[in-house]
Amino acid sequence: MLGEGMLEAGTAVGGFRVRSLLHEGGMALLYDVEPAAGAAPFPLILKVPRLGFGSHPGCLVGFEVEQMILARLVGPHAPRLVASGDEDGAPWLVMERIDGGRLADVAAHAPLAPGEVARLTGTVAAAVHDLHRQNVIHLDLKPENVLFRADGTAVLVDYGLARHGELPDLVEEEFDLPAGTGAAISPEQLAGIRSDPRSDLFALGVIAYRLATGRLPFGAPTTRGAMRRRLWLDPLPPRAHAQGLPPWLQEIILRCLEVRPEARHATAAQLAHDLAHPQQVPLTERAARLRRRGPLVALRRWLRAFGAPPAAAPSPARQLSRAPHVLVAVDLADRREALAEAMRAALRRALAAEPGLRVTLVAACPPPPFGEETAPELAHGQQTAALIALRHWAHPLGLPAEKLRIHVAESTDPAGALLDYAAAHHADRIIVGARGHSALRRYLGSVSARVVAEAACSVTVVRPAGERPD
Amino acid sequence: MRTALLADIHSNLEALEACLAHARREGVDRFAFLGDLLGYGADPGACLEIVAGLVQEGALAVRGNHDEACLGGVLPEMHFIARDAIYWTRERLGEAERAFIAGLPLTVGEADRLYAHASAERPQDWIYVVGTEEAARAFAATPARLVFVGHVHHPLLYFTTPAGTPRLFEPMPGVPLPLSDFRRWLVIAGAVGQPRDGNPAACYALHDHDAGTLTHFRVPYDVDQAARKILDAGLPEKLAWRLIVGE
Numbered sequence: 170m171l172g173e174g175m176l177e178a179g180t181a182v183g184g185f186r187v188r189s190l191l192h193e194g195g196m197a198l199l200y201d202v203e204p205a206a207g208a209a210p211f212p213l214i215l216k217v218p219r220l221g222f223g224s225h226p227g228c229l230v231g232f233e234v235e236q237m238i239l240a241r242l243v244g245p246h247a248p249r250l251v252a253s254g255d256e257d258g259a260p261w262l263v264m265e266r267i268d269g270g271r272l273a274d275v276a277a278h279a280p281l282a283p284g285e286v287a288r289l290t291g292t293v294a295a296a297v298h299d300l301h302r303q304n305v306i307h308l309d310l311k312p313e314n315v316l317f318r319a320d321g322t323a324v325l326v327d328y329g330l331a332r333h334g335e336l337p338d339l340v341e342e343e344f345d346l347p348a349g350t351g352a353a354i355s356p357e358q359l360a361g362i363r364s365d366p367r368s369d370l371f372a373l374g375v376i377a378y379r380l381a382t383g384r385l386p387f388g389a390p391t392t393r394g395a396m397r398r399r400l401w402l403d404p405l406p407p408r409a410h411a412q413g414l415p416p417w418l419q420e421i422i423l424r425c426l427e428v429r430p431e432a433r434h435a436t437a438a439q440l441a442h443d444l445a446h447p448q449q450v451p452l453t454e455r456a457a458r459l460r461r462r463g464p465l466v467a468l469r470r471w472l473r474a475f476g477a478p479p480a481a482a483p484s485p486a487r488q489l490s491r492a493p494h495v496l497v498a499v500d501l502a503d504r505r506e507a508l509a510e511a512m513r514a515a516l517r518r519a520l521a522a523e524p525g526l527r528v529t530l531v532a533a534c535p536p537p538p539f540g541e542e543t544a545p546e547l548a549h550g551q552q553t554a555a556l557i558a559l560r561h562w563a564h565p566l567g568l569p570a571e572k573l574r575i576h577v578a579e580s581t582d583p584a585g586a587l588l589d590y591a592a593a594h595h596a597d598r599i600i601v602g603a604r605g606h607s608a609l610r611r612y613l614g615s616v617s618a619r620v621v622a623e624a625a626c627s628v629t630v631v632r633p634a635g636e637r638p639d
Numbered sequence: 640m641r642t643a644l645l646a647d648i649h650s651n652l653e654a655l656e657a658c659l660a661h662a663r664r665e666g667v668d669r670f671a672f673l674g675d676l677l678g679y680g681a682d683p684g685a686c687l688e689i690v691a692g693l694v695q696e697g698a699l700a701v702r703g704n705h706d707e708a709c710l711g712g713v714l715p716e717m718h719f720i721a722r723d724a725i726y727w728t729r730e731r732l733g734e735a736e737r738a739f740i741a742g743l744p745l746t747v748g749e750a751d752r753l754y755a756h757a758s759a760e761r762p763q764d765w766i767y768v769v770g771t772e773e774a775a776r777a778f779a780a781t782p783a784r785l786v787f788v789g790h791v792h793h794p795l796l797y798f799t800t801p802a803g804t805p806r807l808f809e810p811m812p813g814v815p816l817p818l819s820d821f822r823r824w825l826v827i828a829g830a831v832g833q834p835r836d837g838n839p840a841a842c843y844a845l846h847d848h849d850a851g852t853l854t855h856f857r858v859p860y861d862v863d864q865a866a867r868k869i870l871d872a873g874l875p876e877k878l879a880w881r882l883i884v885g886e
Contacts, residue, residue, distance in 0.1 A: 236819075339800075
């Protein structure tokens, strides 16, 4: 049978021919294959679960789940599924081979510089967000399951424990062990909850901790009892291992490792955004911690661990819809107070309906004229003025620091700058003001019309009551 | 091949026509009627005519408990409202219609599939699959890998697990579910003519044999018209109300 022995070079499996064995894992074997006829558009691998005497009973289920999930995933952050089938009850699948490197190899060189930790973790978080947007949670993120394309894009592999929000959960909980990896399993997974995308953020925190310190925050326990210690015991703060670690990075990592999902970032996109904008991360007590919190905190959490399980999101889609990233395009040259108030009103309605919403105010300033000696100071002054103006704009909303981010783009093309920022930071919605009545505006063209036409998300165009278009 | 699975039509012509039109737009190759063509609704003759026509063209059909009740007997176990509707329906069936119902089998087996109205366990006893224990007994009663039934009036699936106890899954309408080859699946198609899950839209399921997927669909139809006909026919008022609220 297919999964029992090793396949010889030249063996034909469902229209593909085996070239060589690539990897022998505990659950599956990976082979380099080529199509029996014609050329492949990209390199291929064949995956066959280990079957037969002595194989792990989870092998087949994990394979079944992977087949089901891969068939639904699209985009650059998952390997493309090419074909799947079974021969005499032994299943196989052929998918794209990802050749640009493995996070596990990078992690072997940890501790890495803080900037590199943030960049790598942000890249993986972007991939995780794309997965969550497709209503899938990975639930087994670790460096071994993160590969890179040649251009640096992260690709998540091994979906044997994954969950799709609209499909039956086929993964079996074993009697003595929860489904997951001891080093990275989240507290809610230990309670049997497999529907909250923030479980993947916990695992991202474990990855970032390891990249930053070269250590695992909770070790690599193999029993349920040992894994449960993370429900009450804090990890040693990363700065206790790496003195040079900046407070903002510790803030982000420890927030990912919070026991309660609602204390973590609401989405992987929010995490990626924070990693890309360190200076805007609001620092809390977490940032300064140099040792574990005391026995009283542990005792309180130990008692709580025996109570009700944490409040979990019912599906990735539901969690993401509660925590959208809303960009508000503010035109600082527009002096219409009625427009500003109408835009804030739209934002207030959204905030009331979506508790996890995060707002980024975006404004565009033209770059200073070329070649002027004072250009850097000029630019800096202009940026600062814009930041102050944006904070003033947001003040009536009374938003907590956690919910508000601000971005000033240096560009003569406000629509283009806004669209670029929206794409790079996974915006779910854009709020933009309708065009006003000035001659200049007529000359520049409508920012809102172009944003509506070209944005990859919903766009709300706000016009104050009583005003008419030209 | 794509088969549309329609259960529990219950003489609701408006719901039946809406589901058939929807299924044709989905490109189905044939229909399978999972019993209870009759009872409750005001259009038994018109529904039977449509179903019998499709059966002549190759559709599958099995008998349900309400269909059987229309053939005769005193029905001591039936709720009095359902029984009133059966007596009303009996008066409106001719010889040909009675013969069509009497000729329907209780189950149809085909390759690795079984089609029935109630549980595959003693089909003549009309057992409801309302939990994992009933599902386990239904799986034990047939070698079929895929079991398609109605009777419960809720769209649901049960699937076998390596541990033994089947698990329940509530499908999302319009989302194709891959029916993994390594498991057995019991599909409850939902009700065309009298949904009871709080959603008054008609329900049917589509099995795509080649893709190995199953999709439940919710189809809005003219509920008011079907309810008005029930009132005009002098059938119990509660039956009209049930269609409007879907309970």
